[in-house]
Amino acid sequence: MSIKQVAKEAGVSIATVSRYLNSPEHVREKTRLKVQAAIEKTGFSRNALARNFRRGKTSLVMVVLPEVGDPFFSGVMRGIWRVARREGYSILISETQFNTEGFNEYADMVFSKQADGIILLASISPFMRDGGAGSSALERRPDGTVPPVVIGCETVTPQLSHFPSVRVDNVGAAREASRHLIGLGHRRIAFISGARDSLLTSDRERGYRGAMADAGLAVDDGWVLEGDLSIDGARRAVRELLAQRPRPTAIFCATDEMALGAMHEIRANGLAIPADISIVGFDDVRYAATASPPLTTVAQPAEEIGEHTMERLCRAMLGGDIGAEPEVVPHRLVLRSSTAAPPAE
Amino acid sequence: MSIKQVAKEAGVSIATVSRYLNSPEHVREKTRLKVQAAIEKTGFSRNALARNFRRGKTSLVMVVLPEVGDPFFSGVMRGIWRVARREGYSILISETQFNTEGFNEYADMVFSKQADGIILLASISPFMRDGGAGSSALERRPDGTVPPVVIGCETVTPQLSHFPSVRVDNVGAAREASRHLIGLGHRRIAFISGARDSLLTSDRERGYRGAMADAGLAVDDGWVLEGDLSIDGARRAVRELLAQRPRPTAIFCATDEMALGAMHEIRANGLAIPADISIVGFDDVRYAATASPPLTTVAQPAEEIGEHTMERLCRAMLGGDIGAEPEVVPHRLVLRSSTAAPPAE
DNA sequence: ACCTCAATTGTAAACGTTTACATAAAATGG
DNA sequence: CCATTTTATGTAAACGTTTACAATTGAGGT
Numbered sequence: 001m002s003i004k005q006v007a008k009e010a011g012v013s014i015a016t017v018s019r020y021l022n023s024p025e026h027v028r029e030k031t032r033l034k035v036q037a038a039i040e041k042t043g044f045s046r047n048a049l050a051r052n053f054r055r056g057k058t059s060l061v062m063v064v065l066p067e068v069g070d071p072f073f074s075g076v077m078r079g080i081w082r083v084a085r086r087e088g089y090s091i092l093i094s095e096t097q098f099n100t101e102g103f104n105e106y107a108d109m110v111f112s113k114q115a116d117g118i119i120l121l122a123s124i125s126p127f128m129r130d131g132g133a134g135s136s137a138l139e140r141r142p143d144g145t146v147p148p149v150v151i152g153c154e155t156v157t158p159q160l161s162h163f164p165s166v167r168v169d170n171v172g173a174a175r176e177a178s179r180h181l182i183g184l185g186h187r188r189i190a191f192i193s194g195a196r197d198s199l200l201t202s203d204r205e206r207g208y209r210g211a212m213a214d215a216g217l218a219v220d221d222g223w224v225l226e227g228d229l230s231i232d233g234a235r236r237a238v239r240e241l242l243a244q245r246p247r248p249t250a251i252f253c254a255t256d257e258m259a260l261g262a263m264h265e266i267r268a269n270g271l272a273i274p275a276d277i278s279i280v281g282f283d284d285v286r287y288a289a290t291a292s293p294p295l296t297t298v299a300q301p302a303e304e305i306g307e308h309t310m311e312r313l314c315r316a317m318l319g320g321d322i323g324a325e326p327e328v329v330p331h332r333l334v335l336r337s338s339t340a341a342p343p344a345e
Numbered sequence: 346m347s348i349k350q351v352a353k354e355a356g357v358s359i360a361t362v363s364r365y366l367n368s369p370e371h372v373r374e375k376t377r378l379k380v381q382a383a384i385e386k387t388g389f390s391r392n393a394l395a396r397n398f399r400r401g402k403t404s405l406v407m408v409v410l411p412e413v414g415d416p417f418f419s420g421v422m423r424g425i426w427r428v429a430r431r432e433g434y435s436i437l438i439s440e441t442q443f444n445t446e447g448f449n450e451y452a453d454m455v456f457s458k459q460a461d462g463i464i465l466l467a468s469i470s471p472f473m474r475d476g477g478a479g480s481s482a483l484e485r486r487p488d489g490t491v492p493p494v495v496i497g498c499e500t501v502t503p504q505l506s507h508f509p510s511v512r513v514d515n516v517g518a519a520r521e522a523s524r525h526l527i528g529l530g531h532r533r534i535a536f537i538s539g540a541r542d543s544l545l546t547s548d549r550e551r552g553y554r555g556a557m558a559d560a561g562l563a564v565d566d567g568w569v570l571e572g573d574l575s576i577d578g579a580r581r582a583v584r585e586l587l588a589q590r591p592r593p594t595a596i597f598c599a600t601d602e603m604a605l606g607a608m609h610e611i612r613a614n615g616l617a618i619p620a621d622i623s624i625v626g627f628d629d630v631r632y633a634a635t636a637s638p639p640l641t642t643v644a645q646p647a648e649e650i651g652e653h654t655m656e657r658l659c660r661a662m663l664g665g666d667i668g669a670e671p672e673v674v675p676h677r678l679v680l681r682s683s684t685a686a687p688p689a690e
Numbered sequence: 691a692c693c694t695c696a697a698t699t700g701t702a703a704a705c706g707t708t709t710a711c712a713t714a715a716a717a718t719g720g
Numbered sequence: 721c722c723a724t725t726t727t728a729t730g731t732a733a734a735c736g737t738t739t740a741c742a743a744t745t746g747a748g749g750t
Contacts, residue, residue, distance in 0.1 A: 050736035074414020
């Protein structure tokens with residue numbers, strides 16, 4: 001079962017077996033065959049636990065995401081995945097279930113060698129429930145080391161800005177999407193954001209507000225609602241919006257997930273999309289195209305984001321300095337049929 | 346950084362520090378405080394690599410699923426997750442991307458101690474690309490041991506029937522769904538299955554054929570198509586179905602994902618659901634309810650499946666014999682508005 | 691045949707824990 | 721206060737690798 005038995009079986013030393021496994025070119029043809037035979041005979045498989053222990057690496061990367069089922073993150077995962085495979089890493093995942101606390105818990109995973117690096121796809125606060133400011137794992141380390149962490153497609157909270165990120169220009173994209181609605185003639189445009197502390201959507205909200213300001217349109221207090229990043233949250237928000245008089249003629253949702261929920265609620269109230277209300281989403285998940293009507297949204301290159309994030313993390317794990325600048329990847333406004341001119345008043 | 350330094354700092358032996366970490370109740374209050382102080386002073390965090398190595402466990406469970414973004418599996422994952430957390434396991438995930446080969450690769454992960462156990466949520470063949478029959482990891486082990494594996498919500502291929510599973514009664518549920526359509530008056534009912542070798546959908550196809558036979562209805566060869574488990578696959582299948590004369594009046598899709606694709610394609614061809622064609626799905630993913638019209642489907646208790654699967658795996662990893670019987674959990678036919686009587690001829 | 695140098699193999703230490711066993715200290719009972 | 725039991729701590733081995741270094745072997749040149 002162990003290298004030792006293989007060595008005995010093959011009549012060589014354990015070092016030779018180890019070399020056979022790690023650098024076969026350094027062992028003579030004849031010995032190689034002996035070892036190979038011994039391995040097959042004993043049914044040996046190299047104990048990864050011992051190996052990783054000895055080498056001091058786990059070959060594991062932790063990916064923290066809000067929810068496994070999210071179709072957008074699924075694309076990002078695929079990108080991460082591809083690079084991880086190529087570079088010999090396996091993926092550990094952790095769902096936050098939209099709980100934003102716990103960065104330290106994750107940082108500790110690399111200090112305690114449960115993972116070599118971390119990719120944060122979720123909003124995570126650097127402070128733990130119990131600890132106050134200053135208890136961040138970043139500052140707590142006596143040696144001042146920082147774990148290899150890359151933040152994918154997520155706005156960076158100030159305390160986490162030591163870390164690099166890979167994302168689209170959320171502000172610009174949201175501004176563009178909002179401008180599209182304004183260009184169609186909408187004046188009363190609502191915005192459904194994520195949870196109160198979701199960093200992801202705050203930039204998008206900024207873009208929305210920017211576009212409104214640019215067009216000289218005031219944003220009514222009741223137009224910006226929290227949708228909780230969920231279908232149900234969006235439906236609740238829409239119910240509030242529909243009760244308003246005059247009612248908004250368009251809704252910009254910070255994620256497609258919420259846009260899908262919003263569309264459902266609007267239909268449930270007997271209104272038509274886009275005749276009565278226009279909807280714009282963000283992410284271009286695969287269900288956006290099959291929705292009825294197909295959803296106008298901002299496409300993010302999910303797989304590319306994943307790939308770049310993982311590539312950057314790999315460099316960090318190798319010990320290289322990868323800086324802390326965000327890498328901005330291109331977005332694209334995808335016009336479909338959920339948007340049209342507002343109804344005549 | 347290591348237990349050794351903590352021991353020195355605290356003026357105790359390394360064994361005491363270890364005991365402090367693993368069974369604090371076995372160290373005296375006074376020493377406990379000393380050790381605690383030393384740990385805080387040195388910023389020690391226990392090296393999981395060494396720990397796991399010594400204990401011979403990884404505390405990792407590999408979950409193999411076709412695709413991370415699938416909303417149904419996401420529910421299952423949540424259940425797995427919950428139990429894993431409670432039992433102290435982390436989750437490694439592996440996407441098969443619908444590649445059904447490679448069971449051995451996964452089985453090897455537990456033999457090589459990269460994971461303590463495996464949950465298969467995807468169709469996986471026990472034979473590798475290169476090896477022929479008999480090269481299965483199950484038979485290759487000289488000691489005849491079998492890795493702890495549980496198959497969640499997946500029909501078992503004969504070679505994998507050594508392993509337990511947790512799932513709904515796919516045959517019965519599909520039969521019920523088909524009967525619902527027949528009861529509405531449909532006679533020409535098509536079925537969109539998964540990939541050719543997808544075990545997941547073959548039981549559902551069996552149920553569909555059973556219901557048709559029960560009702561004395563013949564199944565036309567052209568009515569059973571492969572949908573590839575994807576939106577696009579389903580759309581292709583629907584295109585074929587719509588070209589038929591007479592055209593089927595109802596389509597039973599083996600998964601909601603495909604049902605969503607089917608609905609989109611039907612609408613794209615100017616037909617109405619359910620007025621022209623009724624649709625039934627399977628899984629009750631969260632997008633089924635928000636679809637337009639809301640989708641009639643078979644609900645599976647996804648989280649429960651995940652929980653039971655993980656619980657069973659835990660027992661297996663503890664060395665207990667958990668048998669190989671499938672555990673059947675209840676399903677529920679959810680009637681929504683994508684089904685109605687067929688159009689008058 | 692001898693020397694040199696390179697290629698190959700062996701020896702043994704190390705990685706950071708856990709844990710059986712031995713020892714020391716405290717608690718208990720008379 | 722001693723004998724005995726219980727509890728707490730220390731010592732050292734072990735887990736299965738990798739790897740620096742030493743030792744051996746083989747080849748090539750003279």
